[in-house]
Amino acid sequence: MKLSSEMIAALRxxxxxxxxxxxxxxxxxxxxxxxxxxxxxxxxxxxxxxxxLFAQKTKININENRVGLMTVAHPVKGSLWAFRGPxxxxxxxxxxxFAFHGVTAGEALEKxxxxxxxxxxxxxxxxxxxxxxxxxxxxxxxxxxxxNLSPASSGxxxx
Numbered sequence: 001m002k003l004s005s006e007m008i009a010a011l012r013x014x015x016x017x018x019x020x021x022x023x024x025x026x027x028x029x030x031x032x033x034x035x036x037x038x039x040x041x042x043x044x045x046x047x048x049x050x051x052x053l054f055a056q057k058t059k060i061n062i063n064e065n066r067v068g069l070m071t072v073a074h075p076v077k078g079s080l081w082a083f084r085g086p087x088x089x090x091x092x093x094x095x096x097x098f099a100f101h102g103v104t105a106g107e108a109l110e111k112x113x114x115x116x117x118x119x120x121x122x123x124x125x126x127x128x129x130x131x132x133x134x135x136x137x138x139x140x141x142x143x144x145x146x147x148n149l150s151p152a153s154s155g156x157x158x159x
Contacts, residue, residue, distance in 0.1 A: 001143050002045045010072055010079040011040045011048060021050065024069045025061035033057040039115050047103060048141045051115040052089055059089055068141050085144035091137030101142045112138045
């Protein structure tokens with residue numbers, strides 16, 4: 001599913017606009033994990049990309065169950081969504097042609113493999129910054145469903 005320009009703008013907000021995303025994953029047995037991430041980007045209007053910064057429980061869950069749900073906490077009224085779809089981790093060491101739904105390791109890591117160059121850590125509020133930089137790759141979520149989480153919508157599915 002293609003994301004709207006408003007959704008893309010909310011996911012790409014940074015610095016003084018501090019966007020925070022929460023990626024929820026679940027193991028096969030139903031054990032959930034919530035991964036808070038102050039860095040996100042959008043690729044081809046249908047993928048959400050985040051750095052893998054110490055996401056150990058998230059990795060375990062993604063390896064067992066590829067479905068993830070990412071929500072956006074954003075200070076702009078009306079910018080409350082949940083994005084659901086298959087997700088995977090593309091990490092350093094994957095062959096460049098390794099692909100997940102058409103996103104190859106080579107292109108993903110070339111563009112997002114060093115998030116500190118894309119969005120310097122000092123542009124993010126101190127309480128949201130990782131304590132240490134240890135990016136191991138990127139988490140890719142292919143958006144297949146979108147839900148509007150604004151109070152008036154009652155969680156209505158958009159797609």
